[in-house]
Amino acid sequence: MIMEDMINLKINGMPVRVHKGTKILEAARLLHIDIPHLCYHPDQRIKARCRICSVEVVGKKRLLAACATECWEGMEVFTDTKVVRDTQRGILQLIMADHEENCLTCPRNGNCVLQQLCSRFNILRPNLTHVAEHLTVRTGNPSLVHDPEKCVKCGRCIRVCKDVQGIEAIGFAGRSTGLKVTTPYEDDFAKTDCVLCGQCTVVCPVGALVERDDTDKVLDAIFDPAKKVIVQTAPSVRVALGDAFGLPDGSIVTKKMVAALRMIGFDKVFDTNYGADLTITEEACELIDRLKNNRKMPMTTSCCPAWVNFVEKHYPGEIEHLSSTKSPMSIFSAVLKTQYARQEKIAPENIFSVAVMPCIAKKYEARRPELGKNGNFDTDAVITTRGLIKLIKYIGIDFVNLQEDEFDDPMGESTGAGAIFGTTGGVMEAALRTAYEWLTGREMPTLEYTPVRGFEGIKEAQVKIDKYNLKIAVVHTLKNAALVMNKLQVGQCDYDFIEIMACPGGCVGGGGQPVTTTFAATKKRMSALYEIDRSSKLRRSHENPYLKKLYAEFLVSPGSDKAHQLLHTCYQARTKEFDF
């Protein structure tokens, strides 16, 4: 380490050495002091807006924002003097005076940053006039709920929507006490540029932006004796769920999760990875078909519903690039309510299909009319990782000490290729494994295709398969997706196959993941999925035995007419409020 890059300072009299550029808040962490913060988020630009991190720095007349101020050599910081306490507590009191606190009935009860701060500062009774106005909750879509009364105007949602997704569906409006964090003209999210990715619900520190809660719907079905309630769990849930129960980030808790789901009362516990294997198989087949028959290129994945929303809303002219293959969740539910129902002799309408997803856009996807029949949806309810945590807590399960358990047969069967679907690059890698084998008749020399792994926003590679020299790209976050789409629109995009996931890191960083999700946690979850793949017996989707059986008995072959009927879907440009 170069000496000049290190800085010495004191916090509350204790010496600490940090890299140049470290902020006071981060330096204090090294001393195990958590300076209160609200607008600060480790993955976001500095906002320095809530001011609750104000601390005293010797020689400065005013307090400085610890989240935003870089340490300097010889700096002396105090985080616990009377002025600091008066100020931090004062700011909290100011926030509370404008906060409609009804914690007991708030979705964030128990994991709300504001609640934690109030308990830390021992705010026992209000000393300021309560000035909160009544504002209406907005819920005009299946995914997102916005309760502006609870908003602390930290701007985290605005940053993620703009800097990560490039959407800017939500922003500031007005000024002074009239400042609002809102969609333009306070329209419902469905009417705006929002694609329901849910990233804002992950970063919101309070109960202002949350997902629509469907856990009650699930419990109602479980209590209904006529229903067979069958659950599928997405690959990325099993590597994120543990975070909420105090396990290290990225712990693999697949078997405990299965056990918990049984205890909650699901009749069958299946794996979305099976659906993922099907999606891969169909998508690989579709890619080969497009290649061989010179159809619309490049092909992009379509398993991410926020990405699909993005294309339908913002690039309606490019819809044909989307793979017509259904997402793993929807493909799974389609098979569940047809082939599986037939096999098990259950009337499809008596099956209640629940998906546990890392995503809130899946709630929207489940309500797409084309993903169901006669007004019945293939997927009856989607709950997120956060929703599952709530159910586990409701039953009172001691998750960490739970006996491990296995998925049910037959749709609990899956391959390592299905597992890596949950990370950016995973779909590409899985599809390549299958396409390679089909085109060359040989196994891919090495199954682990590293150029598509990692957290970089846009990864490109060229793979030679048979006579084809495939140009591929792997993209995550919609801001990066827009870069690719803008090129594509003007014909400057010579890729053949693009994988796009809306959320940073893919589903492991999804909008339905625990609110403690950060890029650092996401990366650990990515490694965990690759670990699951490595230790799987089967690692190529088309090898999945129940999948083979399905094709043999029911669908003939990948890409067949029957397969198209059941496993493929269509997309539609969205109508706009004003069309010029």
Add this chain to the structure above:
Amino acid sequence: MIEDSGKFDLNDELKTQIETILDNHCHDFTQIVGILLDVQEQISQHYIPKIAAFYIADKLPIKLSAIYDCITFYDALSDKPRGRYPIEVCDSVACKVNDNGFLLETLKELLGIDFGTVTYDGRFTIEKVSCFGACDRAPAVKINKIVYGPLKTREQVRDLLKQFV
């Protein structure tokens, strides 16, 4: 009550006017504040109808939320229709201590309207604004960029209103 801006008709003439304004600003989205001020001036009720905001967002590489933020942030921009002659009455301290209360009351009485309403003929609205630097003419009002004041008597107010037909 002030009419809902959703009903505003964005006709071709206005579209061309907006295009011209965008040209004048070189389609430079960083000039959005100036663009909005210019568009607002083209509209007789001195506001930015929702549909016009959508139209501008469509034409420039800027998101609607950023435009909405500007419209709601800046006092000089309005998302609600105003009178053809919006009477901006200074409500800051120098005018207040020179009895702008009398001025406000007189205006309300003579026009028969309150804040947030338009006269029946669509001519006037009364708005309270912050100091516009005419404190040497306190109590002052500003109507379409021009300052009038001091307005201390009923006659002065009446004479002022007569100028706007």
Add this chain to the structure above:
Amino acid sequence: MENIKYITENFGKYDISSIDSYMSIGGFEALRKAVAMDGDAVAAVLSEAKIKGRGGAEYPMGRKWSQARVVKRPHHCVVCNADEGETCTFKDRELIKNDPFNLIEAIIIAGWTVNAEDAYIYLRAEYACLRPRIINAIQQAEEHDFLGKNILGTGWSYNIHLYSGAGAYVCGEGTALIRSIEGKAGRPRMKPPFMKQSGLFARPTCINNVESLSIVPHLLRNALPYMQAGTKESVGTKLISVGGNVNKPGVYEIPFGISIRDIIYDLAGGVQEGRNIRLIQFGGASGKISDDRILDIPYSYESFAANNLIIGSGSVLVIDERTSVIDFLRYTQDFFLHESCGQCTPCREGNRHIRIFLEKIKNGIHTDEDIRTMKTFATVMPMSSLCGLGETAQNALKSAFTIFPEVFTVKKSAGGI
């Protein structure tokens, strides 16, 4: 009282629509002088004259320019702050109205000194009627090659752009102003990065008030009268805008050092109908207040500092006995409550609670606890707000605590509980 015209020297002396007329009274001579000088030398003249920024923050102008010119990053720019939003402040209005060419000349000199490529004038929307004058002055300067490419044969190119504000006091704050020019809502950002390093469009930016700039051409032409005026620490003259309950509100140029009494009773013609003074506020809404005990102190930076006052924007607001201290504070608080950008908690929420406490006091229903809490928040706000607005919004209130302590006592009502 002696009548001094230095900054306002050109007022009424030339046809403000004609550059030729301006040149006939010596216009653009200062620019010619400046381009013959090294930028450091220009900055040194300002330092010599001890000019402090006239926009409110009172930053030494010579230092600002000499710092700005050495910033290593490319594409420097100059911003002229014509947002003049402080209440009872309208001196910049007079400068633009009566001497637009001088301002343009000053902005060109500023550009030369700090090695800038562009200048931006940010004119408040409320002064839209002054726009044509500025546009005309810029155009004529361009036609005479004082702007554009290769100015005065120096090889240096420079342009001035005029931007309009849209009604937001906070946009007078430097970082808010640049955001407004960049096409965003004018909410300040935290510093650092400082403007001189990364300001408008992330370029090194030197921002000055209209009056600060307007002094420069005069100073380069003939510094002597300025250097001879004023006091030791407050050299020269100042434009002040006097308003409120005085007989002759208006803009006056004064040498530093004359007494407040002279300003109010001589220049501004005394208080309306001979009433008593309740209080005086200096430097706009963000300024501090006092009562008639300071009538005989000199108007200068040093004497103001000693009396817990600030010169700030140079306004003198006189409130007569008809308005109570609490009413005055309420009006001031209303201003900030309306003008806060709202992004940071202490200012957004603090303003409204201070306003509620003031209302309680007005209605006589306040308790000791209320006063204690109000005092806490009057400290919390300036201590922790993001920008200068929140920092200074309670200046008037805080000075009222010392000047008018009786206003904040709790009256124990005889029959009450």
